[in-house]
Amino acid sequence: AQSVSQHNHHVILSEAASLELGCNYSYGGTVNLFWYVQYPGQHLQLLLKYFSGDPLVKGIKGFEAEFIKSKFSFNLRKPSVQWSDTAEYFCAVIAADTGKLIFGQGTTLQVKP
């Protein structure tokens, strides 16, 4: 069965610091990969997605993620975080044959001004 693991549950950074959130999945077949963000009191929003092609994916608000197939990883990065990036971040995977979108447990990012 497919599953998603996010390494960090709670990350605290100062503004302008660089961010990397880890995500690993377990599934042997073809997958599509996503990062979602959930700002306090708001619904899930798509940050970026990977379906195929260039494994380095750029998303909204300066975020990017790199798909490393050999490591089953899809880590999220941002060179310089802002206070407004404070939110919960979810990695998610769809296995191509099941079509089920499975989420990781989430990482809470707190950016101090």
Add this chain to the structure above:
Amino acid sequence: EAGVAQSPRYKIIEKRQSVAFWCNPISGHATLYWYQQILGQGPKLLIQFQNNGVVDDSQLPKDRFSAERLKGVDSTLKIQPAKLEDSAVYLCASLSHYGYTFGSGTRLTVV
């Protein structure tokens, strides 16, 4: 395009009561999902519909949860009777070739 509509936004009930949530997906989206998001956790898939048929309900606690999508458009998720551990946000999502679109969710508090 319009988003996924969910109602109500908030609901507070006592344990052992019943509750129903409604979702109206984006027009034309054949695939609809219900997720349960407990505070501090990632959304957990409860049920997946393709038109009005159930594709996957393996994570749905069928002794108390039920869902239907009779005309392949809007959907209802019901809990009867509710338990304290059902307190969560219930998210509906629909799928197009652009990807998933989530509704704002219904926050259920069981007291």
